[in-house]
Amino acid sequence: MKFRCERDDLLEAVQFATRAISNRATLPVLSGLRIEAGGNGTVGVAATDLELTMETAFQAGIDEPGKVVVPGRLFGEIARSLGSGGVTLASGDAEVEIESGRGQFRVKVLSPEDYPALPVEDDAVAGHRARVTVDGAALATALSQVIRSASPDESRQVLTGVVWELEESRLTLAATDSYRLSVATLDVEGELGEGVKVIVPARALQELGRALQGAPGAVKVLVRENLVTFFLSNGDEGSGRAESVITSRFIEGEFPNYKRLLPEGYPNILSVDREALLGVVKRVGLLAQNNLPVKLSLGDELEVSAHTPDVGEGQETIEASYEGEPFVIAFNPQFLHDGASAIRSDQVTMEAGDGLKPAIFKGDDPAGFTYLLMPVRLS
């Protein structure tokens, strides 16, 4: 294998793919980065931890097609430290040679035979369950709204993922750590098959969200038997980058029936300015330590208060409009802040039943995003 390319193209591709490498690689070869120069003038870079696979490609002048597996972290460091300009990569028997300017590196390679076969990259593959296209910017927003509700607790695997449900031209994303539930809905186009409901690990979606920040074009989503693949077009025509692909396995198991958790609605409805709510929760929340809640006294104004024994207390009132009976409901301040910050409009409405029922938070577009938060029972 031998090719010449721009250092910036190489670096961008390597940095993208390296994110799939796990810190706790189960097989030594999984710490590697697979670089493949094809006959069509593109170089593919891929890495996987067997759950998550990230692949991308860039244009290069290929002298000799071939493939090589390089140690991922070291290769990434080298690519980053090179100056801008041309880079030549050539593989020998057990080494790869990197030449840039007057610098020369020889790095031992890993055996390409040991490298696992990556999921099929052809989106026309037979046997898919659905194939749809989503607007990249809308998907990035929905992901950022939903992912934070996924649980970090590995002992309840299904809750560490985000459920993807495709139904009637709508894609619904939902995640819950059992204390709060985030649900976002967006439009899709394409073949939905018989409808799909799969759980995608939050880690893969964090990478997808990150990748979408640089390339917010349309995203093609291909759902197969036990894998989902996202195809991202790398926007700029001028750049040497071609399509990037993120593939993830599903999390096996039954996701809770989140639709049943969503209440029909409650008679007590509070409407507040989002920025004002975020500010007051942040300030008063400083006095809600040791997992103690902030208390919301619902009335013509919203009074937020917190008290931590031996530490102190805080209280602040903000303007609000309220319909319903005055009562007190308490929340984990971080969860409350997460919900309000996920809402993308100036006003936030909260519907609440009583101090023991989940409260519903929404913005101006009630169909777009819903945040359901369980209160903290006061002792």
Place this chain on the structure above:
Amino acid sequence: MSAHRMTGGAGRATVATPILHVDMDAFYASVEVIKDESLAGRPVIVGGQGGRGVVTSASYEARAFGVSSAMPMVRARRLCPHAIYLPNDFAAYTDFSIRIREVFTAFSPLVEPLSLDEAFLDVGGSVRLFGPPPEIAGQIRRRIAGLGLRCTVGVASNKFLAKLASTLAKPDGLLVVPPDGIEEFLLPLPVRALWGVGEQTAESLRRLGLKTVEDLVRIPRRTLERAVGDALGAHLFALARGIDDRPVRPGEPAKSVGSEETYTYDLDSDADVLREVLRLSDRTAGRLRAKGLCGRTVTLKIRWANFTTITRAKTLPSAIDATQDINDAARALYLKLNPQRPRIRLLGVSVASLGPGPPPGQLDLLGGSRNVRRDAASAVDSIRARFGDDAVGPAALLDRSD
């Protein structure tokens, strides 16, 4: 040391013997008698009921048969087969311990609890209100008797002498060591009576012909330091003269609550270890709730067969006080270690980052498993309060031979 005891501060009378050591007599067994009056006057033995259980407390009726604390249960049963055997009920003992402490703090704010049933008091500042220390000791004994319990009090100029006095006055006694009576009290005692003298030190001293405290007082300090080492030598030199300047330190709030156990036989399978982790988690949860606390950090302590000790801790997003939650965390810590051939001498489970309990209840969207656990825990506590610690617990802890 507080100045008034040494010199008599301005406006304060010098108190020669301000230190009290109060030690409950057969505490757990006596609490059991309060719980069930029909046990009064009968030999009562409290302790672990399993095959390797040990006696934690024996009534004086049982002690007459030679039963004592820390004795294997099996031996106690041989010595006193007709005794009433009861499981530990720490919730009840803690409850009485709190009431006893209330008695102490009524007489002085300077109370240093040593365990559930033992404490030092400095009553130097209380004599104007309550009279001289021996009188305060008598009042404390009467108040404790009012709870249905008995105790022994040692009264002296320092902690060492006070504790020695209560040991010698047991049971149901009161012994005052006046300043001019220290020699008379101390000199005839065997060297073993001194705090810090164990079997080995006693043997080193015996080889020099030193058997009693009087023998120690007669030899030069250098000789003593050469015999047992500088630090211990200096320490014994002072104690033999009745000198001990440790102040009474009022108890600080607990930083962690836990339970640990040393096993007679090393635990050598994951199944055994996990069962013990559950048992310790259950006990820790009971103690947390008895103290009205909950915490966020769960620590697992392991001493391997080769005596190396490790601890692993996990801090949770919210405070807990339920067996299942503590066990989940402790179990995960153990499984993460993934020892290939575990050989474990000692296991401990504790909870830190404490706050007042019960944990403010973050309610659960998904069927409320945590809320249910909360209710189950209160039910467990009330059953144990009535029927003993072993009356209810996780099914995994049932001994299959039962």
